[in-house]
Amino acid sequence: MPSLSTRPRVKSNAVPEADKALLIVAQSAELAVHDLYLNAITKAGFAGDELATMQLFADHHLAYVQAIGGLLGSDAPFERDDAIYQQFVGATSSGATATRTLQALENTLAATHTDILSRIVGTNGAELVASIIVVEARHAAVFGSLPTMSLTSALDNPAVSLLPPATGTTTETTTETTVAP
């Protein structure tokens, strides 16, 4: 076994000031998507196991809101991004468009959180966001796999980040999602 001098990891409960605004964006987007799931659950006519899946995913998004809130402490606003909610509340009210819209929202959250991950410096926040990204990618893949398997829909993420481009970068981002209900 080699003698290892592993880089010391900076672990602190404090969230760097520079990260707070980005984590607040993440929390408000999560709360909006959680509320959109609740809207779909009550209005889009889901039933049985499919309804249970929607409830499970809604619960996951609430868990992300709470986990980010725990990281931010008293700085956490727990406020929904109402622009996202209002943009998609109609599409999530109909059984014909709800699942496609929710999949696009999952893809958008995964892309947005990946963008956030590229900007935040604290390891606590980075590890939390990474653990959310993988599950939101799973959510999106479930929508691509059910009721019938579409590899393209399950595996590809055409969405872009909700964040504006970082200053001094050429990252392709937009302030709008790619959801097309």
Add this chain to the structure above:
Amino acid sequence: MSELNLSRRQLLRLSGASVAGSLFLAACGKQSNVEQSSNIASAGTVPPTTALPEAEVNDIVLLRTAASLEYNAIDTYELALEAGLLSGDYAKYADAVKRFRDDHREHADAVNKLVVALGGKAHTCANTRIKTTYLDPAVALITEGDNPDAARDTIALAHALENIAAQTYQGVVGSLSSPKLRADAMRIGQDEARHAVVLAQVLNPGHAAVPQTVDAATGRNNIASVPTAFGSLANVFLTIGAPNTDGVKTNLILSTPSLNSFVYEFVSC
């Protein structure tokens, strides 16, 4: 010559005294002008050990390790295709397997570009320890002659490997030094998670299989598409192979690469 008659008890006492004497002499070697050795004091001699190179776990090592895991996946999918392991009802998933293999090739190239950009050497072969510890035994179980579920077990192995790959990328996020590298890692990690969902749906289809459930008969977790609310870094369980006389298959436990399976900078293909 006088005869020496010893009872069994006397013999045991004598051998005990001999061992104690050896230990005493070994401990007192320095004072007794016994030749010095770097070995721990002992009866007899031990050949000197060769020190392994100094190694640091840095960004290059973490990314080379991720690249090696991509080659484990590529090789596993290649084997599934070339050895005809996807038979019967599972033959229709050959296109999906080809897509996964191609994705892993792209991932390996992307990760190795990061490695080279950091000043490291690209790693273009599978992780030896992961192969010998997990994959070779799994393939042996799958391909043994009397395994009636070889095709399904091949998908199960791929599912486990995709979960390990996703966990590997998620797990290195806290250790990579820059936000950009963390995001680059998770762009790939989320792809692996999507692969895992598709394979989970092959093994256990439908909405009822999305959350984690437990097999009432065995008490074990069923395959789930979304088993946890947050990305898990726990061991991955894989149940494969021909059932034994009690109808029970073999359980393997897979975990992400660690200190003894990292691809350090002195490791080459």
